[in-house]
Amino acid sequence: xxxxxxxxxxxxxxxxxxxxxxxxxxxxxxxxxxxxxxxxxxxxxxxxxxxxxxxxxxxxxxxxxxxxxxxxxxxxxxxxxxxxxxxxxxxxxxxxxxxxxxxxxxxxxxxxxxxxxxxxxxxxxxxxxxxxxxxxxxxxxxxxxxxxxxxxxxxxxxxxxxxxxxxxxxxxxxxxxxxxxxxxxxxxxxxxxxxxxxxxxxxxxxxxxxxxxxxxxxxxxxxxxxxxxxxxxxxxxxxxxxxxxxxxxxxxxxxxxxxxxxxxxxxxxxxxxxxxxxxxxxxxxxxxxxxxxxxxxxxxxxxxxxxxxxxxxxxxxxxxxxxxxxxxxxxxxxxxxxxxxxxxxx
Amino acid sequence: xxxxxxxxxxxxxxxxxxxxxxxxxxxxxxxxxxxxxxxxxxxxxxxxxxxxxxxxxxxxxxxxxxxxxxxxxxxxxxxxxxxxxxxxxxxxxxxxxxxxxxxxxxxxxxxxxxxxxxxxxxxxxxxxxxxxxxxxxxxxxxxxxxxxxxxxxxxxxxxxxxxxxxxxxxxxxxxxxxxxxxxxxxxxxxxxxxxxxxxxxxxxxxxxxxxxxxxxxxxxxxxxxxxxxxxxxxxxxxxxxxxxxxxxxxxxxxxxxxxxxxxxxxxxxxxxxxxxxxxxxxxxxxxxxxxxxxxxxxxxxxxxxxxxxxxxxxxxxxxxxxxxxxxxxxxxxxxxxxxxxxxxxxxxxxxxxxxxxxxxxxxxxxxxxxxxxxxxxxxxxxxxxxxxxxxxxxxxxxxxxxxxxxxxxxxxxxxxxxxxxxxxxxxxxxxxxxxxxxxxxxxxxxxxxxxxxxxxxxxxxxxxxxxxxxxxxxxxxxxxxxxxxxxxxxxxxxxxxxxxxxxxxxxxxxxxxxxxxxxxxxxxxxxxxxxxxxxxxxxxxxxxxxxxxxxxxxxxxxxxxxxxxxxxxxxxxxxxxxxxxxxxxxxx
Numbered sequence: 001x002x003x004x005x006x007x008x009x010x011x012x013x014x015x016x017x018x019x020x021x022x023x024x025x026x027x028x029x030x031x032x033x034x035x036x037x038x039x040x041x042x043x044x045x046x047x048x049x050x051x052x053x054x055x056x057x058x059x060x061x062x063x064x065x066x067x068x069x070x071x072x073x074x075x076x077x078x079x080x081x082x083x084x085x086x087x088x089x090x091x092x093x094x095x096x097x098x099x100x101x102x103x104x105x106x107x108x109x110x111x112x113x114x115x116x117x118x119x120x121x122x123x124x125x126x127x128x129x130x131x132x133x134x135x136x137x138x139x140x141x142x143x144x145x146x147x148x149x150x151x152x153x154x155x156x157x158x159x160x161x162x163x164x165x166x167x168x169x170x171x172x173x174x175x176x177x178x179x180x181x182x183x184x185x186x187x188x189x190x191x192x193x194x195x196x197x198x199x200x201x202x203x204x205x206x207x208x209x210x211x212x213x214x215x216x217x218x219x220x221x222x223x224x225x226x227x228x229x230x231x232x233x234x235x236x237x238x239x240x241x242x243x244x245x246x247x248x249x250x251x252x253x254x255x256x257x258x259x260x261x262x263x264x265x266x267x268x269x270x271x272x273x274x275x276x277x278x279x280x281x282x283x284x285x286x287x288x289x290x291x292x293x294x295x296x297x298x299x300x301x302x303x304x305x306x307x308x309x310x311x312x313x314x315x316x317x318x319x320x321x322x323x324x325x326x327x328x329x330x331x332x333x334x335x336x337x338x339x340x341x342x343x344x345x346x
Numbered sequence: 347x348x349x350x351x352x353x354x355x356x357x358x359x360x361x362x363x364x365x366x367x368x369x370x371x372x373x374x375x376x377x378x379x380x381x382x383x384x385x386x387x388x389x390x391x392x393x394x395x396x397x398x399x400x401x402x403x404x405x406x407x408x409x410x411x412x413x414x415x416x417x418x419x420x421x422x423x424x425x426x427x428x429x430x431x432x433x434x435x436x437x438x439x440x441x442x443x444x445x446x447x448x449x450x451x452x453x454x455x456x457x458x459x460x461x462x463x464x465x466x467x468x469x470x471x472x473x474x475x476x477x478x479x480x481x482x483x484x485x486x487x488x489x490x491x492x493x494x495x496x497x498x499x500x501x502x503x504x505x506x507x508x509x510x511x512x513x514x515x516x517x518x519x520x521x522x523x524x525x526x527x528x529x530x531x532x533x534x535x536x537x538x539x540x541x542x543x544x545x546x547x548x549x550x551x552x553x554x555x556x557x558x559x560x561x562x563x564x565x566x567x568x569x570x571x572x573x574x575x576x577x578x579x580x581x582x583x584x585x586x587x588x589x590x591x592x593x594x595x596x597x598x599x600x601x602x603x604x605x606x607x608x609x610x611x612x613x614x615x616x617x618x619x620x621x622x623x624x625x626x627x628x629x630x631x632x633x634x635x636x637x638x639x640x641x642x643x644x645x646x647x648x649x650x651x652x653x654x655x656x657x658x659x660x661x662x663x664x665x666x667x668x669x670x671x672x673x674x675x676x677x678x679x680x681x682x683x684x685x686x687x688x689x690x691x692x693x694x695x696x697x698x699x700x701x702x703x704x705x706x707x708x709x710x711x712x713x714x715x716x717x718x719x720x721x722x723x724x725x726x727x728x729x730x731x732x733x734x735x736x737x738x739x740x741x742x743x744x745x746x747x748x749x750x751x752x753x754x755x756x757x758x759x760x761x762x763x764x765x766x767x768x769x770x771x772x773x774x775x776x777x778x779x780x781x782x783x784x785x786x787x788x789x790x791x792x793x794x795x796x797x798x799x800x801x802x803x804x805x806x807x808x809x810x811x812x813x814x815x816x817x818x819x820x821x822x823x824x825x826x827x828x829x830x831x832x833x834x835x836x837x838x839x840x841x842x843x844x845x846x847x848x849x850x851x852x853x854x855x856x857x858x859x860x861x862x863x864x865x866x867x868x869x870x871x872x873x874x875x876x877x878x879x880x881x882x883x884x885x886x887x888x889x890x891x892x893x894x895x896x897x898x899x900x901x902x903x904x905x906x907x908x909x910x911x912x913x914x915x916x917x918x919x920x921x922x923x924x925x926x927x928x929x930x931x932x933x934x
Contacts (some may be wrong), residue, residue: 158591159588164639
């Protein structure tokens with residue numbers, strides 16, 4: 001292998017690795033706050049990319065129907081308890097969040113879809129449609145059993161992935177899409193051609209990570225989420241609602257997923273089921289960090305990206321095999337490091 | 347007894363009817379039943395693994411694939427007998443499962459499922475990319491099985507080997523759960539500390555269960571390959587692994603029969619959905635997985651115990667109880683001589699970073715006495731307790747039991763020497779009867795492993811263990827609760843069950859960790875009386891407690907700790923008058 005090829009592979013690996021790193025951060029975030037192993041994280045990436053592609057093609061994306069349906073379901077689930085408590089204001093608030101907001105977003109998309117091709121507007125609409133799915137899914141799938149054992153939550157996650165990938169096929173069809181790049185520019189550096197889009201990926205990933213860091217270190221909400229991650233009961237006693245913490249972490253995870261989808265869609269063809277594998281590669285990264293440390297998870301994800309790039313050069317057919325088998329030595333290493341294992345959680 | 351005979355007769359008739367099914371059913375339904383059997387075989391393994399032992403695997407389909415591909419490759423490429431294919435499939439599967447189980451057993455519970463997801467995907471792509479396994483197109487021309495000179499070519503003929511395996515596996519698991527190893531497996535669900543304290547090697551047991559579940563999957567794969575006579579990677583992917591788990595959860599993951607119910611229900615539902623939904627929605631697509639996903643979430647929200655669990659809750663009180671067989675007593679441990687030093691704690695020290703929780707504490711427990719270790723909250727009592735039982739490593743000092751050092755030994759090895767304990771937060775297996783919980787205490791007095799448990803070749807030993815457990819339940823006065831589920835008892839009674847469980851280990855020393863915590867006055871009195879009676883029978887007891895009143899009238903001697911240091915030692919009335927003790931307790 002020549003030096004040029006190696007450089008090219010490194011660039012390719014870092015581009016994918018940056019996306020995996022974003023995934024792994026979202027996974028660690030959700031796990032720390034809610035103890036949920038969020039297998040469907042990648043679905044947000046696919047939904048984001050495919051929604052943007054629909055808007056680009058001047059169509060109304062099917063995800064608005066999903067948003068409306070989930071909102072209506074959430075309202076229906078809230079209603080009996082609210083009526084029992086005769087909490088009229090709560091009914092109005094739930095209706096505003098779960099019915100009015102999705103309806104407004106849908107109306108906005110209908111009004112704006114097909115008119116003009118302003119890039120920023122399309123990305124903004126994509127965010128408006130897909131990001132609210134995160135808290136809604138938390139409300140419907142996890143909130144009623146928020147205190148269940150980790151393994152039950154994990155099975156729910158896998159079931160949710162199954163449902164979302166089937167819905168994705170229904171909404172978007174089986175064809176893959178690629179969106180227009182943010183920038184056609186490219187820089188010739190030595191023997192290496194650096195595309196503008198991969199620079200976008202690097203810059204946005206770093207910016208997003210910095211933003212997350214600032215959020216958790218500087219803002220009160222961020223600190224509240226961290227407190228919930230450390231001790232749920234203690235956080236509750238200090239007045240932090242675990243429902244709020246759960247929805248907030250899902251909002252963030254969905255946002256990270258959508259951004260990743262928007263960033264990667266010009267580089268890779270995205271199918272309705274692409275997100276799952278991307279999310280799982282983020283997982284391998286997160287597991288390298290023991291599902292605990294943000295920097296280690298990000299570093300692990302970059303490693304996965306690089307490994308994948310080189311594997312696809314040497315043994316392209318076995319690239320997935322190599323990436324996913326990596327988890328065995330990692331688990332072995334984690335297991336040798338673990339001194340004591342008290343899984344007294346029931 | 348008549349009732350049992352009647353139950354056997356009913357079972358035999360049902361089984362006979364089932365065996366006649368292929369003769370009356372159409373080809374379509376017979377084939378469907380064959381598939382249900384193939385799936386049920388895998389799901390039975392998941393029931394044991396997930397429902398009973400509390401470990402989750404999404405990778406069972408990959409093990410099915412190993413079993414199928416091993417025989418496909420041997421029989422088509424090398425033309426060997428299918429039986430050799432079975433042997434290879436089982437061997438390869440056992441090897442993979444062993445590695446995966448060993449690397450995850452020491453990690454917390456969610457790493458095994460994540461490992462199995464990753465490995466399920468890896469193996470799927472491996473099957474699809476290996477030339478010699480036919481790539482994604484797969485392998486054809488796998489020979490049919492031959493049994494007693496008959497070629498099993500039709501779905502009708504294949505019905506029998508499949509369901510023979512299913513019922514064999516079912517029986518093996520039912521028998522296993524009703525044995526010494528089975529009780530230990532059922533205890534895994536509620537954390538490993540309790541099981542280890544009674545000598546269960548929890549890590550090894552988890553791996554064994556995982557390997558057995560994988561072997562059942564591989565057996566299903568072998569049958570599948572010779573039934574279909576064709577294999578490709580698709581049915582061994584992750585989605586199928588998820589579906590198997592789904593079957594187990596819907597049927598009732600903790601219930602052996604739930605595996606059959608779940609496999610049948612989901613297979614039939616899938617058939618129905620695949621034919622109805624596309625017509626309903628006007629396009630083709632994988633709508634059944636959307637329904638499955640939502641249904642699974644609904645089941646986990648509303649009925650986590652599955653369909654069989656729901657049925658079982660309505661039936662279980664009618665199930666006949668097996669009477670305790672008269673059996674010879676288990677050999678007992680030689681008793682230490684009264685008054686001889688039994689447990690010597692010598693200048694033990696435990697530091698957590700800069701915090702010294704236990705600071706050079708020494709005391710001696712003599713055989714035949716009740717020694718109380720007391721002190722206010724945070725005095726270091728529980729830490730001292732954990733140092734003696736091996737849950738925490740010592741920073742310095744030595745603990746000697748009957749003259750030999752037990753410092754640095756594992757909890758299971760300490761248990762083997764004759765130290766049994768109870769827990770401050772009661773650790774009983776809620777779903778097991780009082781008898782079974784107590785029998786778990788006698789774990790180290792039996793030797794039958796998983797294989798003998800599955801085949802019920804250990805009945806003589808099992809009868810002795812259960813008879814011993816029943817004796818201990820009687821000894822603590824809970825004879826009327828022998829078959830009550832432990833979770834249904836009041837806290838005070840559960841504490842006494844814990845004492846009986848410790849007694850079943852035939853201990854030379856009984857350690858009680860805050861036995862009076864949370865008990866009402868009358869419950870405390872009952873416990874005091876029991877402990878006095880046990881001392882009368884020659885048992886040595888070390889009691890950690892902070893309830894002065896409970897301790898005062900009961901113990902022979904007291905050791906008082908405060909801030910990790912020994913404050914006083916002596917007879918209760920001496921200690922009561924000690925100004926340092928008064929200050930620590932009353933803060934004057």
